[in-house]
Structure formats: structure tokens, C-alpha cells
Amino acid sequence: MTIIQECDIIDGIAEALQFISYYHPPDFIRHMKSALEREESSSARDAITQILVNSRMAAIGRRPICQDTGTVNVFIKLGMKVSIASDRTLQEMVDDAIRRAYLNDDNPLRASIVLDPISKRTNSGDNTPGMVHVDLVSGDKMEIAVSAKGGGSENKARFTVLEPSDSVSDWVVKNVAGLGAGWCPPGILGIGIGGSADKAMLMAKEAMNEEMDMLELVQRGPSNLLEELRLEIFERVNALGIGAQGLGGKITLLDVKIKTFPTHAASLPLAVIPNCAATRHMHFELDGTGPAHFTPPDLSDWPELVLDRTASQYKHVNLDQLTETEIAAWHCGDTLLLSGTLYTGRDAAHKRMVEALRAGDPVPVDLKGKAIYYVGPVDAVGSEIIGPAGPTTATRMDRFTDEVLGGTGLKVMIGKAERGKEAIESIARHKAAYLIAVGGAAYLVSKAVKSAKRVAYNDLGMEAIYELRVEEMPVTVAVDCRGESIHTLGPAKWRKLDA
Numbered sequence: 001m002t003i004i005q006e007c008d009i010i011d012g013i014a015e016a017l018q019f020i021s022y023y024h025p026p027d028f029i030r031h032m033k034s035a036l037e038r039e040e041s042s043s044a045r046d047a048i049t050q051i052l053v054n055s056r057m058a059a060i061g062r063r064p065i066c067q068d069t070g071t072v073n074v075f076i077k078l079g080m081k082v083s084i085a086s087d088r089t090l091q092e093m094v095d096d097a098i099r100r101a102y103l104n105d106d107n108p109l110r111a112s113i114v115l116d117p118i119s120k121r122t123n124s125g126d127n128t129p130g131m132v133h134v135d136l137v138s139g140d141k142m143e144i145a146v147s148a149k150g151g152g153s154e155n156k157a158r159f160t161v162l163e164p165s166d167s168v169s170d171w172v173v174k175n176v177a178g179l180g181a182g183w184c185p186p187g188i189l190g191i192g193i194g195g196s197a198d199k200a201m202l203m204a205k206e207a208m209n210e211e212m213d214m215l216e217l218v219q220r221g222p223s224n225l226l227e228e229l230r231l232e233i234f235e236r237v238n239a240l241g242i243g244a245q246g247l248g249g250k251i252t253l254l255d256v257k258i259k260t261f262p263t264h265a266a267s268l269p270l271a272v273i274p275n276c277a278a279t280r281h282m283h284f285e286l287d288g289t290g291p292a293h294f295t296p297p298d299l300s301d302w303p304e305l306v307l308d309r310t311a312s313q314y315k316h317v318n319l320d321q322l323t324e325t326e327i328a329a330w331h332c333g334d335t336l337l338l339s340g341t342l343y344t345g346r347d348a349a350h351k352r353m354v355e356a357l358r359a360g361d362p363v364p365v366d367l368k369g370k371a372i373y374y375v376g377p378v379d380a381v382g383s384e385i386i387g388p389a390g391p392t393t394a395t396r397m398d399r400f401t402d403e404v405l406g407g408t409g410l411k412v413m414i415g416k417a418e419r420g421k422e423a424i425e426s427i428a429r430h431k432a433a434y435l436i437a438v439g440g441a442a443y444l445v446s447k448a449v450k451s452a453k454r455v456a457y458n459d460l461g462m463e464a465i466y467e468l469r470v471e472e473m474p475v476t477v478a479v480d481c482r483g484e485s486i487h488t489l490g491p492a493k494w495r496k497l498d499a
């Protein structure tokens with residue numbers, strides 16, 4: 001019988017969570033670097049470059065790759081010959097580890113979990129609880145897989161039960177085509193096929209954390225049915241032309257991972273979960289001899305890239321002197337460097353602002369002629385002005401857009417991913433614009449912030465409204481005041497005719 005100490009479990013998970021918050025796995029870097037080499041769309045190349053530059057900066061600075069430091073998932077394979085020296089449950093141990101990792105003084109991570117999903121949605125304050133899955137297996141060891149999964153990509157999880165003769169590939173391609181860019185492509189698809197509804201979802205989640213090997217698979221060719229399916233989905237999804245951040249391009253997927261399990265003769269359960277550019281996971285084993293140790297990656301794994309911020313690429317914009325004439329001169333796809341004041345606000349702040357407007361009350365900040373950035377930043381540490389602060393999915397703000405534009409005089413929104421038809425019509429009607437920053441480049445974006453203070457809705461934590469002063473914050477015009485959308489035009493240009 002192997003005896004594993006409670007402290008080794010907690011220390012290992014806490015350390016793994018800190019580690020994965022700033023180090024991308026080397027296989028992910030290798031696949032992203034290859035995507036940059038193969039991509040031909042210049043806007044998608046710029047987005048991938050920002051993701052890689054951000055990743056290297058995060059590794060050097062030991063600060064989160066993405067402001068969404070994720071929901072913690074812990075998969076435990078517990079050997080039947082293991083005894084854990086503790087009176088507490090595994091859930092309690094995992095939550096202790098999360099608390100320790102997310103409230104770490106040197107690298108605090110963002111608390112994103114709300115306790116009561118259907119009522120007040122109060123933030124738990126320490127990112128607990130984690131999602132814990134335990135499998136009892138043979139043996140005398142404990143294998144632990146820890147991941148921190150971003151909300152934007154988790155929101156795009158899809159499930160169906162096909163009929164046995166239906167095509168898995170057709171369903172996956174059709175559904176990924178409809179996901180939009182909120183999952184921050186390029187990334188990985190985790191797919192679970194078979195089992196039952198719950199089993200398929202779990203397999204999809206586990207599959208996405210397997211080591212990436214698509215570059216090798218493409219080179220050597222498939223050697224079994226499963227590899228054929230992986231390759232088919234990979235090629236068909238990439239042919240859709242979605243590209244990095246949905247800007248249009250050749251590379252949407254870096255890998256496709258599939259797990260299968262026996263199922264009922266009447267059913268073909270199928271679950272798909274995409275993983276974003278902030279792919280974060282760590283696997284370790286405890287054998288009773290002490291805690292796990294993690295070796296930092298070699299910085300030479302990352303390419304050293306330079307971002308082109310020359311005037312020929314970017315227009316400079318003073319956010320404190322925005323005029324309708326200036327906004328009208330922006331065209332879909334233009335790249336801008338923003339300087340001046342902007343306000344933050346995301347889901348919960350928008351809900352409150354719209355409730356205030358409906359009650360005939362003013363919103364707490366004057367947004368007339370101003371810009372709002374959809375973001376929930378990580379808290380600052382040391383000399384930082386703000387922690388990593390990348391954009392959140394703008395599509396979720398669509399339901400509030402018309403009332404906010406009409407009720408406050410707001411002119412510019414900054415986020416990531418596509419807007420819906422009604423939001424685009426509203427943007428055009430109000431002669432406003434929607435700009436995007438690169439999701440997954442949060443630490444890089446935060447360096448453009450020169451001052452930050454919370455000015456309203458303090459109780460919302462990371463969802464509070466901040467006033468930020470930015471200098472040369474890089475963005476792309478995604479919806480211009482004529483209602484043209486880069487997320488329609490870009491993919492249409494890069495979609496292969498037979499996709």
C-alpha cells in the first residue's frame with residue numbers, strides 16, 4: 001500500500017496551477033509557431049504573432065498568459081493500492097490548492113467563479129470550487145491532470161447524440177463553422193465519441209489535454225481509423241477559412257484530439273469542446289515518496305518575434321478627442337493604436353447599466369463620445385499598473401448594445417469575436433464602431449495601460465468598471481460605422497470553395 005500525504009496533493013496542484021498560468025506547454029508553442037509559418041493572411045499572422053509574443057512575455061514575467069485564468073479541472077487516476085493520509089475529501093484538498101494558487105502574492109490569478117449560477121452570481125473570491133473527477137484504477141500511484149480552462153472556449157462546448165450511421169465529421173465541421181471566434185482560435189478541438197452523454201463530455205475534456213502531435217500526423221499520414229478522422233476534421237475545419245481570432249485565414253485548428261468509448265447500439269453520443277490560445281494543463285504523478293517537481297521550460301522553445309507597429313501599419317487615435325468624422329474614416333480591417341481614456345465593463349456591469357437606463361437613472365460613468373473595453377483584468381502586482389487584461393467575448397454584450405449606445409452616447413466598443421446582426425445594425429445606426437484586441441494576448445495588451453482606477457460597481461470584483469489610460473493599444477476595426485464586419489469578410493475571403 002502506498003501512502004500519499006495530503007500536503008503533497010495540495011502542493012502539487014497549487015504549484016501546477018501557478019506553472020500553467022504563465023508557461024504554455026512546449027508542444028503548443030511548436031504547433032503555434034508552425035501555424036505562423038504556414039499562415040498567409042496578414043491579419044491572422046499579426047494575431048498569431050501577438051499570441052506568441054505574449055506567451056514569451058508571460059513566461060519571462062511569470063504572469064498569466066490570459067486574464068481569464070480559467071476554471072480549474074482536476075482529473076485524478078487513483079491507484080487502488082493507494083491510501084491518502086487525510087480526513088478530508090479530494091474536493092476539499094483541490095479547493096485548498098486552488099485558493100493557494102489563485103491568491104498567490106507574487107502572481108495572483110483572476111477569480112472567475114461565481115457561486116450561485118442562477119441568482120446573484122456572487123464571485124467566490126478565490127476561484128473555488130474546482131471541477132474534480134476521480135477514476136479508481138489499478139496500481140499504487142496517483143496520477144493528477146490539472147487544467148485551467150477559459151470561459152470563452154468552454155462556452156462553445158457542443159453535444160449531440162447522432163444516429164449510428166451519421167457522419168461525425170459532418171456534424172463537427174458544421175458546428176465549428178457556427179462557433180464564431182469567441183473560443184479564440186487557433187486552438188484544439190477535444191472530441192468525445194461514444195459512451196453516454198456525460199461520458200462523451202468528459203472524454204472531450206480529457207482529450208484536449210493530450211500531447212499535441214498533429215504536425216507529426218500530417219507528415220507521416222494516418223495509420224488507423226481514428227487518425228483518419230482526426231486528420232479529416234482538421235483539414236475540413238481549416239478549409240472553412242475562419243483563421244486566428246476569426247479574422248480569416250488558413251489556420252483555425254492546431255490539433256484535433258479524440259477519445260472513444262463503447263456505446264449503446266442505438267446511439268452515437270458526440271461531444272466537442274474547443275480549447276483556446278490559452279491552452280494550459282499539467283500532468284504529474286505521486287508515488288508516496290514526496291511532492292511533484294516541475295521543470296521550467298527552456299525559453300529557446302519560443303520564437304523571438306518582433307511586432308510591426310510602424311505608422312504604415314497603424315493609424316494613431318486619440319480617444320479623448322473622438323469625433324464622428326474620425327470614426328467614419330475607419331474601415332473594417334484597419335489597424336489602430338489607441339491612446340487616451342477608456343472605461344472597462346463586461347457582462348455584469350452591462351446588466352447593471354441597462355437596468356439603470358431602464359429605470360431612468362444615469363449610468364455611473366459618462367460614456368458620451370467615449371470607448372468601452374470589454375475586459376475583466378487580473379489584479380496588478382508589484383509595479384504593474386494592471387494585471388493581464390485581454391478582451392472578453394463581445395458577442396455576449398450584443399443584447400445590451402443598442403440600449404447602451406442609445407442611452408449613453410458611447411461611440412466605441414473594444415472586445416473580441418464577432419457581433420450579431422442586430423448589434424451590427426445598431427452600431428451602424430449610432431455611427432459607432434467595434435474594435436478587437438487579440439484574445440490570448442492579455443499580458444501584452446496590459447502593457448499599453450498607463451493608469452487604472454476602479455470607478456464604479458466595486459462589488460463586482462474583476463467585473464467592476466475601471467477608468468484606464470492607454471498608450472498605443474493595438475486594435476483592429478472589426479465593425480465599422482457602415483456595418484461591415486471583418487468576421488464576415490475575412491473568413492469569406494479565405495474559405496476554400498469545396499469547404
Ligand SMILES: O=C(O)C[C@H](O)C(=O)O
Nearest residue numbers: 068150151152153392393
Ligand atoms: O472571462 C474572460 O476574461 C474572457 C472569456 O474567457 C472569454 O473568452 O470571453
